[in-house]
Amino acid sequence: MAEAKKYQIEVKTEVHYIPEQSAPELNRYIFAYTVVLRNTGNVAAQLISRHWIITDAEGSVQEVRGLGVVGHQPLLGPGESFEYTSGCQLATAVGTMRGSYQMTAEDGVQFDAPISEFVLSMPRVLH
Numbered sequence: 001m002a003e004a005k006k007y008q009i010e011v012k013t014e015v016h017y018i019p020e021q022s023a024p025e026l027n028r029y030i031f032a033y034t035v036v037l038r039n040t041g042n043v044a045a046q047l048i049s050r051h052w053i054i055t056d057a058e059g060s061v062q063e064v065r066g067l068g069v070v071g072h073q074p075l076l077g078p079g080e081s082f083e084y085t086s087g088c089q090l091a092t093a094v095g096t097m098r099g100s101y102q103m104t105a106e107d108g109v110q111f112d113a114p115i116s117e118f119v120l121s122m123p124r125v126l127h
């Protein structure tokens with residue numbers, strides 16, 4: 001059995017700009033992002049912590065680390081998924097997020113589930 005298939009978490013993201021909480025005149029842009037994690041491996045694994053790298057259009061970087069996501073440390077059996085929504089604030093109308101989830105499999109193996117970079121953008125800013 002291939003190790004890569006044994007420990008595999010698929011991460012999908014979707015972003016929404018929140019105009020009613022944003023204040024562009026004050027350089028405050030609020031975004032909500034929904035994440036779906038799906039265990040595509042064949043060993044149950046628990047999300048222990050997260051690491052986000054958030055970059056705005058001026059190159060300013062924020063790193064966020066913490067236990068769980070939105071107060072949860074979900075245990076995902078093979079084929080199971082977990083969805084949550086959270087948010088972030090940028091000082092520019094465009095930015096990116098990427099990172100990883102630190103996971104522990106039921107057999108004790110620790111591994112990272114990468115979060116591919118995705119774009120945060122106020123509508124009609126990017127083509």
